[in-house]
Amino acid sequence: MTDSWAAFGADLHIEPVGAGVRSGLINALREAVRTGRLAPGTRLPSSRTLAVDLGVARNTVADAYAELVAEGWLTAKQGSGTRVAQRAAPRRPAARTARSRQVRRRPAYNLMPGSPDLSAFPRAEWLKASRRALTAAPNEAFGYGDAQGRIELRTVLADYLARVRGVDADPERIVICSGFVHGLMLMGKVLRKRRVKEAAVESYGLDIHWNLLSEAGLRTPCLPVDGLGARTGELGGMRGVGAVLMTPAHQFPTGTPLHPDRRAAAVDWARSASGLILEDDYDGEFRYDRQPVGALQGLDPERVVYLGTSSKSLAPGLRLAWMVLPEGLVGEVCEAKGGFDWMSGTLDQLTLAQFMESGAYDRHVRAMRLRYRRRRDQLVEALAERAPDIRVSGIAAGLHAVLELPEGTERSVVQAAAWQGLAIEGLSRFRHREAAAGRDGLVIGYGSPPESAWAGSLDALCRVLP
Structure with missing residues (x-):
């Protein structure tokens, strides 16, 4: 049998260091073992294989192995090859140990x-949908694809959002993104390119969202929130504001739905000021005491950017979200997306489309x-x-x-x-x-x-x- 990397040992990334090839190779191997990059018991390539990989003489590698065996770093047995010796784990630097003590215990x-509840993720149904998606996927689905996302998912989403959230949706105005944060990053870039200087945010919310807008070059003045939701009537007096980020269905974190009069005031402001409302519909499907409050987007699809996500309904780890955009924004968002991330994972998009189309999403x-x-x-x-x-x-x-x-x-x-x-x-x-x-x-x-x-x-x- 040919003694090759395909049959024996690990493929190593080793660069000899120091003067002389032999001593440089010894130093590199010794350091890899000392730092734990080569774990105890790891089988090394044969001297012939490593010599070919490094472009050095086989005797050079054999001598290096022999030296490290003599020092106790490696072991060599007939029929077992050369392996990293079973030594105690390398001692970590004191500074790292001190830092590790500062890490909080995981809460009970x-x-x-x-x-x-991540334990409730519908694994069996998702696996079925994934198999159906993989079987039905056309060959072109494994390419780079459309920056808007797979048409299969956009089509199913358009029907679902219209039925469940009252969104005026069309597949050609939907863009798939990798989570709400990704969508907000894209909108921040688009707003800045449109020379918008300020995007108002609610006085209670998530600082990660405010910071993303700030990093895009926008100021984020806050819109007060009270028992009726955001005080949208004050938008008209906020000079320089060209957009507002809101959670109308269920204000985060106060939990107040936006009062109908204030919903109307927000849309009136957007129309009169040529502004945009960024609607974060993060948990709109979970209403318990009465029928769900429809999405604000239905009042004016050309002035509201609707952002939804699977993070609360399924799991944040899927990194699947969607934007329903005014017609004139689709091209700008796709252009911005090309700079960040061309598209979300195709198979996950196709799986979600199958999952929703089968009725499993509604049941879940x-x-x-x-x-x-x-x-x-x-x-x-x-x-x-x-x-x-x-x-x-x-x-x-x-x-x-x-x-x-x-x-x-x-x-x-x-x-x-x-x-x-x-x-x-x-x-x-x-x-x-x-x-x-x-x-x-x-x-x-x-x-x-x-x-x-x-x-x-x-x-x-x-x-x-x-």
Whole structure:
């Protein structure tokens, strides 16, 4: 049998260092073992193979191996080849050890907002859809494809969004992107190219979204939020604002749906100011107490950019989201997308299309809606029994609730939760840097825990409340 890399040993990336080929090779191999890049027990290429790879004489490699065997770095046995010796793991530098001590322990319970129950991902149905998608995929689907995304997914999405969210959608005005953040990055680039200087944001929200717009060169003045949602009537007085980022169906994190009068005011502003509304419909499918509030986009498809995602309905790890755009923006967004990421993964797009077309997506959303509603009800009942002074709001929809705390207690409650191994987030964490000081509270993500950890998470929460 030919002694080659295909049959024996590992393919190495070794560059001799120092004076002399032999000593340089010894130094490189010794360093690779010392740092752990070559793990104990790793079989090395034969001296002939490594000599060919490095372009050196075979005797040079054989002598280097022999030297390292003598030093104890390698072992050589008849029929077993040359291997890295079974030595203790390399000791890590003291500085790294010190840093590792600063890493927090993984919390025992997680009630952070922003994630669904990942343990409920429909693996079996997704696998079926993936097989169907792979079988039916045309050869051209494995190329670079269309920057808008696969037409199969855009077609299914257009029907679904019209049926479930009241979106005025057409496949030719939909662009698939790799998550909401990717879509917002694209819009930031497009707005800046259009010479927009400011994009208003709600006074409560996610700083990662505000920062993305800032990094695109836009100022992000904040629009106050109260019990009726964002005060959109104030947009007219915000000179220089050419766009506004909003969560109309279920304001994040306060949970307030935008009042009908304020929805109309937002659209009126966009029309009169030639502005754009960026609608973040992050959890619009999860409404429990009445029919879902339709998307704002339906009021004026040429003034609203609708952004939806599978992150809450399925899993954020899929990195699949969609934008329904005014007709005149499609080309600009596709051009911007070419600079960031030409397209999202084809097979995942085709799988989601199959998953939705088969009805599995609807069934999954309905099942999760029942699960989350049950958790919400259990949260409300537990608080009524064990913390009756705590007011709960924002619970008509979504995967989180806001718990109002006595003034001045938010920080101490979050710290107490951390000591108890419970991950929670304070309401102030989501307040815009320019917003006025607000009430103390907690934003409790009841969608996050797996089913097995839900009861324990709820009990841990009640223990730390004042």
